[in-house]
Amino acid sequence: MLRWCLRISLLQQYHRQQHKLTVAEDLFDFHRVTSDTNDCSNTQSKEANPAITKVDLDPYGSPAAFLDSAVQCVADGGILMCSATDMAVLAGGNPEVCFSKYGSYPVRGKYCHEMALRILLACIESHAIRHKRYIVPVISVHMDFYIRVFVRIFTSASTVKTSPLKISHVYQCVGCNSFHLQNVGRINSKDKRNVALPNFCPTVPQECCECGHKFVMGGPIWSDPIHDKEWATSILSNVQAMSGAYPAYAKISAVLTSVSQELVNAPLFVSLHSLCATLKCTNPTMAMFHSALRNAGYQISGSHVDPLALKTDAPMSVIWDIMRCWVKLHPVKSRPGADPSNRILSQEPKLQASFSQATGGLVARKSPRFVPNPEKYWGPKAKAGRPLKTPHMDNCEFRFTANTLEAGDRTSISK
Ligand SMILES: [Zn+2]
Structure with a gap:
């Protein structure tokens, strides 16, 4: 439901912008949607089709197999929406699988879910530039247990040449978790052609300057902004104006509020x-x-x-x-x-920090940025057909007897 709501609100914004419609004039063109039961990769045409301005990739698991055909079939300036639910892979649980599917190594860290978004964006960009196309992210979100990105796709052979400037490697210290980014490409200021050249050697030493431990290298990831703040703010105001139309209004409003306040030029956190x-x-x-x-x-x-x-x-x-x-x-x-x-x-600090309240500092917000889980034990359930290995905690009670932990049914223990 949440995925559907966010898609509708974003497409409405896109539709109004393209046709210069007001909210009242907006007539959402559901009648143009047609269904097809063929293979997704074959159905997507090999050439950009001016009629296809919106493509939504929402597979069960990884979208990697469909990206190459998807980036080709969207019209110039159209929107590609893409979900990925294989978070165990993208967040670093199986780094070798992530590299084989997305061409990037994830790094385990607190920012792993944002890194998952940036790995997916880098993967879409890598497919797009093979066809002289490039992406411009509109909104990229991690919600519940999946990630979803909304990108516009344009065609420009000259812009494609600057793609290495939007992609970075990540160096993360294994001791203190400090991280540093390094662009894959660089611009030679003396060269008037504006062509991205290979970047110089690593920006980090062999050992971390803070704690002396080694670095691991992850990526490459998308290091340009992952949101268009103007779009996010506009969608948020439209959603708030039509709050009754969205069943998941509280959640979608919280996500968009948080997105609209994010610093866009600071990858990871x-x-x-x-x-x-x-x-x-x-x-x-x-x-x-x-x-x-x-x-x-x-x-x-x-x-x-x-x-x-x-x-x-x-x-x-x-x-x-x-x-x-x-x-x-x-x-x-x-x-x-x-x-x-x-x-x-x-080490002595080179900077004397002041913890006194700064102008424009953190203030209490009127709109919530995060909402609590909807129910107890909420989350992905066990795979269908797989028997549970342990009884559910609600029906089980534990007690210590003779230095051992004994588990049993709540009713039998209480007798
Ligand atoms: Zn360190």
Whole structure:
């Protein structure tokens, strides 16, 4: 239902923009939808068809097999909607499978769901540029247990040459989870042709400057903006104006509110809890951390992917300097051995962080950005036909007897 609602609201926005219609004049063209029972890859024509302005790929699992034909059949400026439900693969559970399907290595981290979005976008772009086409993401969201992207597809041989500038590798430290991005391509300012050349050697040293551990390399991922904020804001206002028409209004409004407030020029994010877990220190409040970064002259926002996410244009060295200043105010015990926190805290901060409230800092929002799960034990259920290995927790009770844990039916134990 949520996927359907978001698609309808976005297509309405697209329809109005193309035909310069107002909300009242908008007549959604359902009558032009036709069904076909042939193979999806064969049904999608090999040439861009001006009649097909909207294509929705919503397969069970990975859409990778359909992307090559899908990017060819959409008309110039049309919309391709694409879902992927194989989150175990995209989020790093099976990295070798992800590489075989999407051509990218995922990295396990707090930002893995946003990285999944960027892997899918990079995969769509890689298929598009083979046909002198390129993508412009409109909205890309992670919801519930799947990801969904909405991209416009254009044809331009000259723009395709700058595609390497939108793709990056990710270096993630195995000790402190610091991450750094490096573009695949670069522009030579002396070359007037505006052609992307191979980028220079890694931007990170062999060992992390903060904790001394090694890096793993993930990607390539899409590192350009994944949302068009103008579209997101416009869709949100349209959805709010027609709130009664959307059964999943609360959820879709929360997602669009969060998306419209995201920092678009900051790929991936850090998690405040992850930073504090590395240093084994108490958490500053989100408002204090937001203020510290704003006082240092950087931008910061949340993310629709994670309530604890911090998206910022500040480098990792500034983020760790703020945490060092926080630990000076709230000391921690030194850890034994080669714990990453020892080396991080042994360095003096180059920046003196101010945690006083900054102008334009985090304020209480009128609209919720996240909504609670609709019911208890909500989530993907077991595969059909597979017997449950353990009894459901509701019908089971545990008790300690003679130093062993005994499980049994709630009614039999209570007797
Ligand atoms: Zn590190």
